[in-house]
Amino acid sequence: MKRVSVVSAIMAVLFMVVQVVSELYLPNLTANIINNGVATGDIPYIWRTGIFMLGFSLISILAAVGNTYFATKESQQLGRKLRTEVYQKVEHSSTKMFDKYGTASLINRTTNDINQVALVTQMFLRMMINAPITLIGASILAYQKDAQLTKIFLVVVPIMMVLIGVIMYFSVPLFKSMQEKTDRLNLIFRENLTGVRVIRAFNKTAYEEKRFDDASMDYTNTAIKVNTIVSSMMPMMTLIMSGTNIAITWFGAQYIADMQLEVGNLIAFMTYAMQILFSFMMLAMIFVMVPRAQASAKRINEILEGEVDVLDPVEPQVVTRQGAAATLSFNQVDYRYDGAEKRTLEDVSFEATSGQMVAIIGGTGSGKTTLVNLIPRLYDIESGEIKLNGKNITQLTQKNVRELIGFVPQKAVLFSGTIRQNMQYGNQHATDEEIWQALRTAQAEEFVASLPDGLDSRVEQGGGNFSGGQKQRLAIARALVKPADVFIFDDSFSALDFKTDANLRKALKEDVTQGILVIVAQRVSTVIDADVILVLDEGKVVGQGTHAELLATNETYREIVASQLREEDL
Structure with missing residues (x-):
C-alpha cells in the first residue's frame, strides 16, 4: 500500500503541474490573438492560435481530472x-x-x-x-x-x-x-x-x-x-x-x-x-x-501513540491445552487501577485444577470482576504471579492465554448474524452436534429448537430480539463450544431463574469434566456446590473453602448467606 500511495501522490503532483502550466499559458495566447490577430485583422492567425488554446484547455481539463483522481485515491488510502x-x-x-x-x-x-x-x-x-x-x-x-x-x-x-x-x-x-x-x-x-x-x-x-x-x-x-x-x-x-x-x-x-x-x-x-x-x-x-x-x-x-500497558514478551513461552491436567493459580496477586490510591485487589492467592468449580462471592465493589479479568490479561497485575498450566501468563502472548479461556462477561454480548455464527465465534470448526451439546448444557436447547430456523435463526444487533436470560444462556453456550482449559462466568447467571440456574450448574459439573470453572456470583445458591469458594471483601480474600467450611468458620460468608437465605434454609 505504501508503494501505491507514493505513486498516487507523485502522479497527483505531476498532473497538477501540467494543469497549472496549461492555465498559465492561456492568457499569453489570448494576448497574442488580440495584439497580433485582432489588431492586424489576421484571421488565419486567430484561428491557429485559437486551436492552440483549445488544445491547452483540453490538456488542462484532462490534467485536472487526473489530479483529482490520484489526489482522492491518495487521501482515501490514507484514511483507510x-x-x-x-x-x-x-x-x-x-x-x-x-x-x-x-x-x-x-x-x-x-x-x-x-x-x-x-x-x-x-x-x-x-x-x-x-x-x-x-x-x-x-x-x-x-x-x-x-x-x-x-x-x-x-x-x-x-x-x-x-x-x-x-x-x-x-x-x-x-x-x-x-x-x-x-x-x-x-x-x-x-x-x-x-x-x-x-x-x-x-x-x-x-x-x-x-x-x-x-x-x-x-x-x-x-x-x-x-x-x-x-x-x-x-x-x-x-x-x-x-x-x-x-x-x-x-x-x-x-x-x-x-x-x-x-x-x-x-x-x-x-x-x-x-x-x-x-x-x-x-x-x-x-x-x-x-x-x-x-x-x-x-x-x-x-x-x-498511546502506551500499551498489556505487552507480549519479547521471547514468549508457549502453553498448550492440558484438558484433565489443567491448572490455574494466583500467588499474592495485587492490582490497582490507574490513578487509584488504594489497591483493588491485594494479596490474592488460590489454586484450582481441572474438574474443579471455583466460585467467587463478595459484596459490590469487592473486586470480583477485576479478579477474573486478570486471567485473560484484560489487565496486567501490579505484583504477584498468575499461572496457567504451570506457566506465568505474563510470559505468554495474549493470544496464547486467550486461546485456552472461554469467557462470559457480566453483560451478555451477542453479534449480529445467526445463532450458529455466534456459537462458532470461539471455535469456527464447531459441528452442529457440538453446538447443540453446548446449548443443552447452557439450558438453551429448548428455546433455540423452538425457533423456526433453529441454529440459523437471526440474531439482531446486541441480541435485541432475545430476552436477558436467553442472551445469557447463548453467551454461556458460546463459551462452552470453545475447547478451553478455563471457563470464566462473570456473574453470568444473574438473569436466570433459580430452577434454570440449578439445572445449568448441575449440567456444568456433569458435562465440563476437563477444565476449570471460575464463577462470579451474587447469589449463594449459585456458589453453594462449588469445590472452592473465595470470599472477597474490599479486594482481599477473607475466606476460602467449601460452603460448609465457610459457613462454620467465616463471619463475612455467614453474613452474605444470612442476607439471602432464611434460618430454616440454613
Whole structure:
C-alpha cells in the first residue's frame, strides 16, 4: 500500500503541474490573438492560435481530472490506513483505553477525525500544490507583461494577508472546539440509543430530548459562528478582486493611451492578477482547514501513540491445552487501577485444577470482576504471579492465554448474524452436534429448537430480539463450544431463574469434566456446590473453602448467606 500511495501522490503532483502550466499559458495566447490577430485583422492567425488554446484547455481539463483522481485515491488510502491502525490499536489495547476515552470518542476519532485528515490531504494535493505554483508563475508572467502595473499588488497583497490572518485568528479555535462538541453529541446520542428502555421506564424522554437538544444547539451555534466567519472571506475577496480589476483597468487605460501598453497585454495582465488573487484564496482556505485537521490528527495520535500497558514478551513461552491436567493459580496477586490510591485487589492467592468449580462471592465493589479479568490479561497485575498450566501468563502472548479461556462477561454480548455464527465465534470448526451439546448444557436447547430456523435463526444487533436470560444462556453456550482449559462466568447467571440456574450448574459439573470453572456470583445458591469458594471483601480474600467450611468458620460468608437465605434454609 505504501508503494501505491507514493505513486498516487507523485502522479497527483505531476498532473497538477501540467494543469497549472496549461492555465498559465492561456492568457499569453489570448494576448497574442488580440495584439497580433485582432489588431492586424489576421484571421488565419486567430484561428491557429485559437486551436492552440483549445488544445491547452483540453490538456488542462484532462490534467485536472487526473489530479483529482490520484489526489482522492491518495487521501482515501490514507484514511483507510489510519482507520485500520486506530482500529487495530484499540483492539489490541487493554480496556484502560476504553475507560480513558470512552466509546463515543473512540468512534468519533475513527470516523470524523480521520475524514478531516483525509479531506485536508486531498486539498493539499490539489490546492496546496496549485496555489504556490500559480502564484509564482502568474506573478512572473504579469511582471513580464507590465512591470509598472505589478505595483498594485504591493497594496492588494498585504490587505489580503491581514484579512486572512483575522479570519484564521477567530475561526481556528472554533474549529478545534467543534471536535470536542462532536464527541459530546455522539456520547449523548449513544447513551440515548443504548438506554432507551431505561429512559422510557423513568419517563425521562423529555429530559433526554432537552439534553440532546442543548448539545446539538451548542454544536450548531459554534458551527454557525465559524462558518459565518469563514464565509465572509469570499465576499471580501471578491471586493478586493473587483477593486484590483478597477485599478488595473484605470492605470492600464492610461498606459494604453500613452502607447506604453498593448490591449492584449492588459487583458492578459488582468487574468494573471485574478490567478494571483485566487491563489491567495486557495491558500487561505487551506490555512483555515489545516488547524481543524491538525486537531483531528492530534486526537488520532493520542490513540496511535498511546502506551500499551498489556505487552507480549519479547521471547514468549508457549502453553498448550492440558484438558484433565489443567491448572490455574494466583500467588499474592495485587492490582490497582490507574490513578487509584488504594489497591483493588491485594494479596490474592488460590489454586484450582481441572474438574474443579471455583466460585467467587463478595459484596459490590469487592473486586470480583477485576479478579477474573486478570486471567485473560484484560489487565496486567501490579505484583504477584498468575499461572496457567504451570506457566506465568505474563510470559505468554495474549493470544496464547486467550486461546485456552472461554469467557462470559457480566453483560451478555451477542453479534449480529445467526445463532450458529455466534456459537462458532470461539471455535469456527464447531459441528452442529457440538453446538447443540453446548446449548443443552447452557439450558438453551429448548428455546433455540423452538425457533423456526433453529441454529440459523437471526440474531439482531446486541441480541435485541432475545430476552436477558436467553442472551445469557447463548453467551454461556458460546463459551462452552470453545475447547478451553478455563471457563470464566462473570456473574453470568444473574438473569436466570433459580430452577434454570440449578439445572445449568448441575449440567456444568456433569458435562465440563476437563477444565476449570471460575464463577462470579451474587447469589449463594449459585456458589453453594462449588469445590472452592473465595470470599472477597474490599479486594482481599477473607475466606476460602467449601460452603460448609465457610459457613462454620467465616463471619463475612455467614453474613452474605444470612442476607439471602432464611434460618430454616440454613
